[in-house]
Each structure stands twice: as C-alpha cells, then as structure tokens.
Amino acid sequence: MKIPLFLSLLASLTIATEVNLLFPSFSKPRGMRGHPLKISFEEEADVVVIGGGPAGSAAAIASARQGVKVILIERFDFLGGAGTSMGVSLFMGQDVVGGLYDEIREKLREKQGLKGNAYDPDVMKVVLYKMCKESGVSLFLNSWALGVVKESKRIKAILIHHPEVGIGLIKGKVFVDATGDADIAVAAGAPYEISPEDKIMPLTLCYILWWRNGWPPLWRNYGAVWRMDPFRVFANQTRIPANPLDPFQLTEAEIEGRKEIKEQLEELLDKGFKVRLISSGPHIGVRESRRIIGDYILKEEDLLEGKTFEDRIALCNYPIDIHYQKKSKDLKEVTGRWGEVPTYSIPYRSLLPKGVDNLLVVGRCISASQEAMASLRIQPTSIAIGTAGGIAGAIASQKGIIPRQVDVKEIQARLRELGQIIDKPKGEDKT
Ligand SMILES: Cc1cc2nc3c(=O)[nH]c(=O)nc-3n(C[C@H](O)[C@H](O)[C@H](O)COP(=O)(O)OP(=O)(O)OC[C@H]3O[C@@H](n4cnc5c(N)ncnc54)[C@H](O)[C@@H]3O)c2cc1C
Numbered sequence: 045m046k047i048p049l050f051l052s053l054l055a056s057l058t059i060a061t062e063v064n065l066l067f068p069s070f071s072k073p074r075g076m077r078g079h080p081l082k083i084s085f086e087e088e089a090d091v092v093v094i095g096g097g098p099a100g101s102a103a104a105i106a107s108a109r110q111g112v113k114v115i116l117i118e119r120f121d122f123l124g125g126a127g128t129s130m131g132v133s134l135f136m137g138q139d140v141v142g143g144l145y146d147e148i149r150e151k152l153r154e155k156q157g158l159k160g161n162a163y164d165p166d167v168m169k170v171v172l173y174k175m176c177k178e179s180g181v182s183l184f185l186n187s188w189a190l191g192v193v194k195e196s197k198r199i200k201a202i203l204i205h206h207p208e209v210g211i212g213l214i215k216g217k218v219f220v221d222a223t224g225d226a227d228i229a230v231a232a233g234a235p236y237e238i239s240p241e242d243k244i245m246p247l248t249l250c251y252i253l254w255w256r257n258g259w260p261p262l263w264r265n266y267g268a269v270w271r272m273d274p275f276r277v278f279a280n281q282t283r284i285p286a287n288p289l290d291p292f293q294l295t296e297a298e299i300e301g302r303k304e305i306k307e308q309l310e311e312l313l314d315k316g317f318k319v320r321l322i323s324s325g326p327h328i329g330v331r332e333s334r335r336i337i338g339d340y341i342l343k344e345e346d347l348l349e350g351k352t353f354e355d356r357i358a359l360c361n362y363p364i365d366i367h368y369q370k371k372s373k374d375l376k377e378v379t380g381r382w383g384e385v386p387t388y389s390i391p392y393r394s395l396l397p398k399g400v401d402n403l404l405v406v407g408r409c410i411s412a413s414q415e416a417m418a419s420l421r422i423q424p425t426s427i428a429i430g431t432a433g434g435i436a437g438a439i440a441s442q443k444g445i446i447p448r449q450v451d452v453k454e455i456q457a458r459l460r461e462l463g464q465i466i467d468k469p470k471g472e473d474k475t
Pocket of ligand 1: 135225
C-alpha cells in the first residue's frame with residue numbers, strides 16, 4: 045500500500061469523470077463543499093470485490109483461483125457477512141449447490157465447526173480468511189466502500205475509507221458488488237427496486253444463549269433455533285420492522301433488537317431457568333433491501349415452473365421464504381408462500397446491472413422480484429451465485445472484455461470444473 049500519497053483526487057480526474065458517493069446527502073457537510081477529497085493510498089487489481097459476505101467471499105476466492113489479481117473490500121474486520129456479523133450461523137437449502145459451498149462445509153467440519161447445517165461463526169471467520177489467503181486474494185478489512193469513480197458507463201475505481209489511513213482509491217478492470225444492498229451498483233447509477241416499507245422483510249437481531257441441552261421453552265416469534273454443542277443455543281427470535289437503508293430506522297432497530305433480547309432473557313430467568321446471554325449478533329440481520337434491475341429479472345413464476353435457463357449459473361430449491369412484519373409464533377401468520385419450489389436455475393443475466401458495463405452483482409441483491417429473492421437469498425445459493433460472478437469477472441478481465449460479452453458456456457465449464465451443480469438430473473430439466 046502506498047501511504048500516504050495525498051493525491052488530490054479531483055485534480056487528477058478528467059472532465060468526464062464522475063465521483064458518486066454512496067450517501068450524497070451526507071457527503072457534503074457545509075464547510076467541506078468545494079474541497080477536494082484527499083486520497084491517502086491507492087491500489088489496483090484485475091477484479092475488485094466489494095463485500096465479504098457468503099457471496100463476496102466466494103466471488104473473490106473463485107476469481108483469484110482463475111489466476112487474476114483480486115482485491116476484496118469488507119467494512120468489518122472479518123468475513124462472512126450475515127453469516128458471521130449478523131449471527132446467522134445456519135445453512136439452508138444446500139442439496140443442489142456443490143462447489144465452494146461443499147469446500148467451506150468440509151473445512152468447517154475439519155475444525156469441528158459444523159454440526160448438521162449449523163456452524164460456529166468464529167470458525168467460519170477463520171475458514172473464509174484462510175481460503176482467501178490460500179487463493180491469493182488481497183484483503184482490505186475495516187474498509188468501507190464510500191463511492192465510485194466512473195467514466196461514462198465504466199467504473200474506474202472504488203473509494204474506500206479505512207479508519208487508520210483515511211480515504212483510498214482501489215482501481216480495477218472489473219468490479220463485483222457483493223454488498224447485499226447493491227451499494228456499488230446504485231452509486232454507479234444502475235436502476236434498482238426495493239419493496240414498499242410495509243412489505244420489507246423484518247430485521248432480526250440473532251443471539252446465543254448458554255443453555256444446557258434441549259431448547260428454551262419460551263419462544264415468542266416464529267424463527268429458527270439451532271445448536272452446535274450441548275451448551276449453546278443460537279436463536280433467531282427477534283423481529284423488528286424497519287427500512288435498513290434509512291440510517292435512523294436502522295439505529296432504532298438495533299436498539300429495539302437488544303431490548304427484545306433482554307426481555308426474552310428476563311422471561312426465562314423469571315421462570316427460574318439457568319440461562320445466560322453469551323452474545324448477540326454484532327449487527328442486526330437484514331433479510332432484504334435493494335435488488336438491482338439487470339438484464340433478466342428472476343420471477344416467482346420461474347421458480348414455481350422450475351425453469352432451466354440456458355445461461356444458468358446456479359440452482360436452488362429453497363422455498364419462497366417471505367417474512368411478514370407481524371410478530372407471532374404461528375408460521376402461517378408470519379411468512380408468505382412458504383411452500384415447496386422445484387429445483388430452478390438462476391440466469392447469468394440476473395447478475396448484470398443495466399447501465400453499468402464493468403460490474404457484476406452477486407448475492408441477495410441480484411436482479412429478482414421480492415418473491416424470487418426470498419428463496420435465493422440463503423447462504424448456500426449466495427455462495428453459488430458469488431462463485432459464478434467471480435469466475436465471470438476473472439474471464440472478463442483476462443480477455444479485456446466486459447462481463448456482458450463473456451461466453452456463458454465458458455463460465456459454466458469452469459463452474460463444473462469446480463464441482464458447482466448447474467445441471468438438474470435428466471428428466472427434471474424443463475426450459
Ligand atoms: C435474520 C436472518 C436469518 C437468516 N437465516 C438464514 C438461514 O438460516 N440460513 C441461510 O442459509 N440463510 C439465512 N439468511 C440469509 C443469508 O444470511 C443472507 O441472505 C446472505 O448472507 C446474503 O449473502 P450476501 O453475501 O449477499 O450478503 P451479506 O451476507 O449481507 O454480506 C454483505 C457483505 O458486504 C459488506 N458490506 C456492505 N456494504 C459495504 C460497503 N459499503 N463497504 C464494504 N463492505 C460492505 C457487509 O459488511 C457484508 O459482509 C438469514 C438472514 C437473516 C438476516
């Protein structure tokens with residue numbers, strides 16, 4: 045890292061260059077208007093992945109394994125996204141994935157970090173970090189992507205903020221937005237959708253209880269509980285309606301989540317149970333925010349028909365798991381069409397945002413309706429989508445083309461080599 049270069053970014057840019065910050069309304073405090081941004085370090089890679097959740101970690105690992113230089117930018121000081129920072133240490137819908145997902149499971153198992161589909165989030169942090177390092181990914185942890193530097197329809201660089209060294213510029217040929225919220229795509233001007241505020245799935249602050257054997261009897265909300273060992277119960281039992289993109293609502297939701305956990309704990313203590321709170325998720329869990337508009341919007345009908353797209357890059361058969369904002373123990377009252385879906389496929393076109401040429405979007409914010417996202421958002425599928433996005437980014441940068449020009453057959457061939465399942469068994473492959 046070149047520190048400190050103290051380049052004046054604006055002075056070095058051509059007239060056609062735009063600098064778009066993620067939060068324009070917060071970006072220009074009065075005294076700073078007209079002041080150039082001071083860049084204290086600069087780096088460059090072939091593929092730059094923003095967001096180190098299941099999708100972004102997989103994208104970075106898969107991309108680096110294709111032999112290109114990869115930088116992965118993550119705002120927290122560890123990887124795993126919702127799977128570690130939001131306390132969601134459980135895999136759902138895993139039987140049609142393969143590839144990196146199987147590899148991650150195997151490494152968790154080797155370190156005694158996996159029991160059934162539950163895993164230890166601290167072991168996950170180690171596994172993802174090691175896999176990134178061994179694949180040659182350059183990691184920028186504690187680094188918050190602030191915005192994009194763009195020329196015409198191409199991103200030239202990502203602006204990041206590191207608390208120790210200030211603002212940095214990460215240049216790249218191809219960028220992969222794995223922020224969950226499509227932050228980069230939106231800053232670059234890509235169109236997106238978001239559900240109306242009263243329909244956004246509620247937020248959940250997960251927590252871990254010290255509880256010996258069995259399950260605490262007082263769950264108030266429908267939600268998952270799981271365990272890794274005889275001493276800890278992991279709980280997804282709070283439910284707070286809020287728009288996660290509104291900083292004021294998000295702050296209130298964090299506070300409300302901690303209040304709900306305290307109430308649930310006190311209820312157990314009042315009944316005489318010997319229980320302790322081990323920890324709560326560092327961050328409240330966000331199920332849903334923005335979804336980009338890409339070259340294809342995956343829809344509920346595609347899931348229900350079990351569509352096999354020519355340009356498929358992943359399979360999924362997890363139910364359409366839409367959570368309503370209501371609090372209730374009754375599954376039917378709090379979730380939408382929680383029914384079986386046949387195995388369906390996810391097209392490469394859903395990773396390509398309209399209006400931006402050298403960007404791929406992976407994970408829960410790909411181009412899909414709310415119903416389709418409510419199924420594909422699970423961690424194993426996010427890993428599979430991320431893997432495909434990372435491989436596509438590597439091919440594009442190797443060939444000097446944009447992701448939209450990459451031959452999907454080449455992506456599919458490399459996915460098959462990696463063991464990712466993209467072909468349904470014969471007889472189930474309707475188009
Ligand atoms: C309460 C809850 C329960 C769930 N239960 C399950 C379950 O049981 N099983 C299952 O498989 N799935 C479950 N899920 C779904 C699953 O965890 C997520 O949908 C999945 O993690 C999405 O992966 P992702 O990589 O797209 O996004 P995320 O996991 O959200 O990762 C995004 C990453 O980007 C980083 N980031 C964001 N913005 C920036 C920025 N500007 N700069 C730098 N970094 C940034 C974040 O810190 C994060 O690490 C649950 C989700 C929630 C919220």
